[in-house]
Amino acid sequence: CALTQESYTVPCGITSIGNYAFYNCNFLTSITLPDGLTGIGEQAFGSCKSLVSIVIPDSVSTIGDWAFTECCSLMSVVLPDSLTSIGRETFSWCTSLTSISLPDSVTSLGYRAFIGCDSLAGITFPSSLTSIDGLAFYNCSSLTSVTLPDGLTSIGEKAFSDCSSLTSITLPDGLTSIEEQAFSNCKSLTSITLPDTLTDIEGNPFVGCSQLAQIQVSPDHPTLAVINGVLFSKAEKKLICYPCALTQESYTVPNGVTSIEDGAFIGCRFLKSITLPDS
Numbered sequence: 001c002a003l004t005q006e007s008y009t010v011p012c013g014i015t016s017i018g019n020y021a022f023y024n025c026n027f028l029t030s031i032t033l034p035d036g037l038t039g040i041g042e043q044a045f046g047s048c049k050s051l052v053s054i055v056i057p058d059s060v061s062t063i064g065d066w067a068f069t070e071c072c073s074l075m076s077v078v079l080p081d082s083l084t085s086i087g088r089e090t091f092s093w094c095t096s097l098t099s100i101s102l103p104d105s106v107t108s109l110g111y112r113a114f115i116g117c118d119s120l121a122g123i124t125f126p127s128s129l130t131s132i133d134g135l136a137f138y139n140c141s142s143l144t145s146v147t148l149p150d151g152l153t154s155i156g157e158k159a160f161s162d163c164s165s166l167t168s169i170t171l172p173d174g175l176t177s178i179e180e181q182a183f184s185n186c187k188s189l190t191s192i193t194l195p196d197t198l199t200d201i202e203g204n205p206f207v208g209c210s211q212l213a214q215i216q217v218s219p220d221h222p223t224l225a226v227i228n229g230v231l232f233s234k235a236e237k238k239l240i241c242y243p244c245a246l247t248q249e250s251y252t253v254p255n256g257v258t259s260i261e262d263g264a265f266i267g268c269r270f271l272k273s274i275t276l277p278d279s
Helices: none
Strands: 007-009 030-032 053-055 076-078 099-101 122-124 145-147 168-170 191-193 214-216 224-227 230-233 238-241 250-252 273-275
Touching (some): 030 053
Parallel strands (some): 007 030, 099 122, 145 168, 191 214
8 A cells, every 4th residue: 555656557368367456555546457367356446535436347347346446546447347336335435536437348336336426417227238336326426317228127225315416317118116215315206107017115205305396197007196296006096206496385195095104294394284184
């Protein structure tokens, strides 16, 4: 860690970088990796606080968890076409990272993969992506628009929570699962359309979305329904989400509803009275 040179070239012939190999090497601003490198270990470049950019060669197939965590000066990353997953907290708290393009080979984004990347304003999702784990983009407060690929089937708990600038998100046909509070506190989100393939919603995914005024589902949706702007299960037995930006002061839950989902009315600041049914 105390070597003061600002750049380093990993020698040709090196095939792997071990766990914590460059951890906390704060003098390094650039590192050149060789062709033929196949693996990068856990925390390999963690807390390299002066590292500005890195190109990962196409020979690399695995990048360990936390590999670039807290690289707070990192602005540019080129990922290899051979990579299939972004692991747990791989780029967590990379607060200078403004954009990233995920290669077409990536199928999953790990838990907290980009948490705290509050300068991240653009991300390109590949068509190969099938899952986004919990808190993957938590507090990515510069994200304004997200288009998710058609192959995506699940979005984890709080995956986009506290993305306070997010005004638009396109959910793909094929999405089957949204976990609890996936979009909580997205305070700029005004409307969202849920695809017909969505069958599993845990809790209210839109807790604290203070500008959310419209949730849309098709009349033929197999499991969900919207009645007077409020999201219900198709059979109208469960009230899932009352959008925070609905301005009416009173609301009567329809007769026949038997349960109200976790967080269903959180942050509904306009409501003064709610009437609950005997059912």
